[in-house]
Structures are given as C-alpha cells and as structure tokens.
Amino acid sequence: MRSDTERNRARIIKAASRLAAKHGNAIRMQDVAEKAEVSTATAYRHFGSVDEALAEFRYGVGETLREFSLGRAEHGVALLEVVSKRWIELVMKHGRAMVHTRSDEGYLKRLRAGAQYLTVQADALERPIREAVEETGIADPGDIGLYFWNSLFDPRELFDLHETVGLDPDEIATRLVRALLGTLRGWAPAA
Structure with a gap:
C-alpha cells in the first residue's frame, strides 16, 4: 500500500473509534470521513461500513493483546490473570469504542468462521x-473456554463493573478469572 493510502486508512480507523467512543452506534461513514479529513468516497474505498472500520480497530487492539500474551513468562492462572488484566487496561484506554463491535451471530460462529478481530484475540488467550x-x-474446554472468557470480559460489562460497582482493573481481572475457572469447572462433563 502507498504511504498516503496507509495514512488515510489509519486516520479512518482512528476517527471511527473516536466517534464510536463518543457517540456510540449513531455515527455514519460521512461523519467518519469528515473527522478523518478524507472524502466519503475515500472512506468507502477502505471500508464498506463504519462497522468494518471498527472491526479493524478491534483487530489492532487484539494484536496488542496477542503480542503482550506471547511475550509473557508467567504460566497457568498467573498468565491468565495478567493477560486478562491487560485486556481490561486496553478496554479502559480505548473507551467505549470497544463496545460497538457487534454482530447478529454468536461468538463461536464468528470465531469459527475466522472473524479476524476475534481470531487475533483467541490467539492471545x-x-x-x-x-x-x-x-x-479442569478438562480442556477447547474454544468453549474462549466463549466464556469473551462473555465475562465483554467491554460493556467491564465498564459496568468499573463505573457502577467501583472495582479497579486488578480486582476485576482477579474476580473474573476466578469466575471463569468456576464456570469451566461447572461446564466440564461429570467425572
């Protein structure tokens, strides 16, 4: 890709994430283009919709999490806690833009179909x-472990625990990892 093309693409992604963080789902590609200082046609050349730009944004966040996870020396529960805490930090850093990547299809269906912003996160986890x-x-849950992690660590719910309940990211990570392990223990087939 040419440098101006790459620059425009990055500006569109950044604009979409900032607008989504501020205005939720009530944004249009024209709004994104204006914020990115590109034409609407240019924005549409890069992304077919605002949702596509936000999925690309989430992919970038997922890449950050994957790099963090792969570089860690911890093991077992300690590794899961530190990676989960990093996810919470990323969600808090990027704000409400993390909430707006949604689909009518379930998590496992999208993951198994290869949705990039989910597969990069799955690689991290x-x-x-x-x-x-x-x-x-606990018996190996396969991708059901990812399913339950995704349910518990949904950005919308993380904001709720932080803003409504008043928990800090460390406490959220510790409690949700314990809840995840309890859930997976309960999900496992009876011995």
Missing part, C-alpha cells in the same frame, strides 16, 4: 486458558 485449566485440573 489460547495458551493462558489452556495452562490455567491444566493447572487447576
């Missing part, structure tokens, strides 16, 4: 979840 369940004696 596969080892932490696998090692945590091994350490705690």
